[in-house]
Amino acid sequence: MKSRQPTNLLSFLVSQSPLLWVLTITAGLVGGASGAGLIALIAKNISGGMSPTIAAMFFALCFIHLALKCISEITLLRLTQRTILALRLSLSRKLLATPLERLQALGKSNMLVILTKDVDALVLASQLLPLAFGGIVVIVGCLAYMAWLSWHVFAYFTISLALCLICYHFVERWPLRQLGKMREQLDSLYQHFRSLIEGSKELQLNTQRGVAFVEDVMAPASLHLQESSIKAMTSYTWVTNAGNMLFYLTIGLLLFGIPLWFPQNAELVAAVCLIVLYLVRPISDLMMAMPSLRQAGIALERIRQLDIGLSPPPSNDNPVHLPFGEVTSLELRDVCHRYRSAADDTQFVLGPLNLTIQRGETVFIVGGNGSGKTTLAMLLVGLYEPEKGTILLNDVPITHSNRNSYRQYFSAVFADFHLFEQLLGTDQPMLAEQAEHYLGLLGLAHKVKIVNNKFSTLDLSSGQRKRLALVSAYLEDRPIYLFDEWAADQDPVFKRVFYTQLLPELKRRGKTLIVITHDDAYFSHADRIIKVVDGRLQLMQRASRPEELGTCTA
Numbered sequence: 001m002k003s004r005q006p007t008n009l010l011s012f013l014v015s016q017s018p019l020l021w022v023l024t025i026t027a028g029l030v031g032g033a034s035g036a037g038l039i040a041l042i043a044k045n046i047s048g049g050m051s052p053t054i055a056a057m058f059f060a061l062c063f064i065h066l067a068l069k070c071i072s073e074i075t076l077l078r079l080t081q082r083t084i085l086a087l088r089l090s091l092s093r094k095l096l097a098t099p100l101e102r103l104q105a106l107g108k109s110n111m112l113v114i115l116t117k118d119v120d121a122l123v124l125a126s127q128l129l130p131l132a133f134g135g136i137v138v139i140v141g142c143l144a145y146m147a148w149l150s151w152h153v154f155a156y157f158t159i160s161l162a163l164c165l166i167c168y169h170f171v172e173r174w175p176l177r178q179l180g181k182m183r184e185q186l187d188s189l190y191q192h193f194r195s196l197i198e199g200s201k202e203l204q205l206n207t208q209r210g211v212a213f214v215e216d217v218m219a220p221a222s223l224h225l226q227e228s229s230i231k232a233m234t235s236y237t238w239v240t241n242a243g244n245m246l247f248y249l250t251i252g253l254l255l256f257g258i259p260l261w262f263p264q265n266a267e268l269v270a271a272v273c274l275i276v277l278y279l280v281r282p283i284s285d286l287m288m289a290m291p292s293l294r295q296a297g298i299a300l301e302r303i304r305q306l307d308i309g310l311s312p313p314p315s316n317d318n319p320v321h322l323p324f325g326e327v328t329s330l331e332l333r334d335v336c337h338r339y340r341s342a343a344d345d346t347q348f349v350l351g352p353l354n355l356t357i358q359r360g361e362t363v364f365i366v367g368g369n370g371s372g373k374t375t376l377a378m379l380l381v382g383l384y385e386p387e388k389g390t391i392l393l394n395d396v397p398i399t400h401s402n403r404n405s406y407r408q409y410f411s412a413v414f415a416d417f418h419l420f421e422q423l424l425g426t427d428q429p430m431l432a433e434q435a436e437h438y439l440g441l442l443g444l445a446h447k448v449k450i451v452n453n454k455f456s457t458l459d460l461s462s463g464q465r466k467r468l469a470l471v472s473a474y475l476e477d478r479p480i481y482l483f484d485e486w487a488a489d490q491d492p493v494f495k496r497v498f499y500t501q502l503l504p505e506l507k508r509r510g511k512t513l514i515v516i517t518h519d520d521a522y523f524s525h526a527d528r529i530i531k532v533v534d535g536r537l538q539l540m541q542r543a544s545r546p547e548e549l550g551t552c553t554a
Helices: 009-016 016-047 050-099 100-106 108-149 151-171 173-198 200-205 207-261 266-309 375-381 403-407 431-439 462-476 492-510 520-525
Strands: 329-340 347-356 362-365 388-393 410-413 480-484 512-516 529-533 535-538
Touching: 009 016, 016 050, 016 108, 016 266, 050 266, 100 108, 100 266, 100 410, 108 151, 108 173, 108 266, 151 173, 151 207, 151 266, 173 207, 173 266, 207 266, 329 375, 347 375, 347 388, 347 462, 347 512, 347 535, 362 375, 362 520, 375 410, 375 480, 375 512, 410 462, 431 462, 431 492, 462 492, 480 535, 492 512
Parallel strands: 362 512, 362 529, 410 480, 480 512
Antiparallel strands: 329 347, 329 388, 529 535
């Protein structure tokens, strides 16, 4: 998919595969012409021109019309489905390539609506578009035959249709505005749904608060969306039906006016009657498809805006490479990072930080809530980019060009981790044996198995899921491990296993360990304990005052 997408649905589809589009147009035009030919043969038969040759031509045109109409619609369907597939994969690759801070600024709810609701709108349009296109081709073919019969009738009919389309275009502006409002309110509703799901524990603990959230927040948002939907679709119902009625009025004036204009031309009257009756269905179908096609246009614009906001994926010609060699040291040199709160426009400054971690070292990071531990973790693993200063791996500065390679040296279990069912990127011969070892050590062997490189189940408690995430991280076998409050919600038994067995085992294997923790009972298992206080680092030394490692100069 190209980085800049046309905002018009048709131009967007044409840009994806011009060759398929040419095939669709060619087959459709020839199919439309064959349909018009059927009307001509029927009119000739009614006027007394029946012959075996005409009968043979009629049945041949039936098969030609069927074949070409199917070819045109199926080709267009393949084009639209191929485009939607490319769109989904392109957005997915760009999401993966976009810096985390930019993704957080875009908002999870907004991206979720675009990747689900807006893409679904394009899917629906892709199902309707072949029918609409087929109807347009039939209309063009019939009008061409009408022009061949009588240019006077053709001129009257096309001018009338053009006037109807102009009226429809201007009247349609109102329902289009309603569709735009409906799409904006959908963003808000999805945000509330996300809050409902993620905050279900808190809401269930306080019934009054839960009822208030549903009645005072969800209900008004849902009601506004309902009202906008009703207004938009009601407006489209009136506009569509009025457009159909204008078409019927045009047909009526045409049919009842022909005998006055051409009182002796019965063959022309019969042919025009057949043409306009044949046109009723495709024009009605086209009018009924307009609301969905318009919604797809709005969805495409939202997708285009998201596409512009995302980063392009790395070229396949430049695969991920690891230029740093075996890890010997990780260093923060005068690193500073600012975080600005969108709610109250305040900012938090972490740094400047100066810290060096050697290979095989176990470093505990402690500090109060809001002190900057999570931001420090994001900087260490390369998910945040420092505003000032430098991060070095093996004395090699980390820049935009090698940041992705740098991240490949880390395996992490974050506090807000996501557990994948698949063991992605871990196709090792000894995978099953290693997994069974860690599953047994963490008390999960009786519940979880490795089947086809996947966990057999994720239906576990939050503590068990976190242990399973730890297993997944262990199997990645990276040089540096980061654990963000992993033991916070674990039973004492597994907390002890983590600190006294799993961490020492990783250390014996030469892994560098960075552990964010509050478990002071296990501080003796760390080589160093770094405390984060209001964006500054302090080395906690027992029986002496903390040694300051970094001060904030902002």
